[in-house]
Amino acid sequence: GESVGLHFPTLSVQEGDNSIINCAYSNSASDYFIWYKQESGKGPQFIIDIRSNMDKRQGQRVTVLLNKTVKHLSLQIAATQPGDSAVYFCAENYGDDKIIFGKGTRLHILP
């Protein structure tokens, strides 16, 4: 499959460590946020979402934090595994019908 990750900023993390991927959003009217994972040759895959009335939401090995004051979103992945290697996108909804994707971050796992 094609290599999705070649042109994105890269975060390199040691296998077993925790990863933190950050995202700044620009629209203060955004009320719904989603993190997606995109592996090479595949479409984006939903990881976790959060609404603007929450600050934190946890899933299996993942946590999303939302700081509305500074318009910042982060995705924390615990005990990073080789299978976590991918490009990660934050996405937001302004309150209409569109999901707007942000810039991606490539997560590279070091052995």
Added chain:
Amino acid sequence: ETGVTQSPTHLIKTRGQQVTLRCSSQSGHNTVSWYQQALGQGPQFIFQYYREEENGRGNFPPRFSGLQFPNYSSELNVNALELDDSALYLCASSLALAAQGDEQFFGPGTRLTVL
């Protein structure tokens, strides 16, 4: 796998031609959204169809059009192709509206190259 399929996988066209890309959604999913992903960029929303009617459009010109059919298949049509239309085109299906919290399931995409 997501249960969403797209065809063809790859396509090469020349400037000025027309192209039709196809998507098969998960059965029961009433919403299909189409995205354009240029190399090194995040997916950009083109438009969304809900129960066969357009229900939201991004900043794309009218030469990008779509159709959604009752059998959960859909099409993206692009007329008068331009070089900048070269990209990965993704479709995503959801039960209802993704913006209201319904998970989107993406297909693997169609890579369009315009020469």
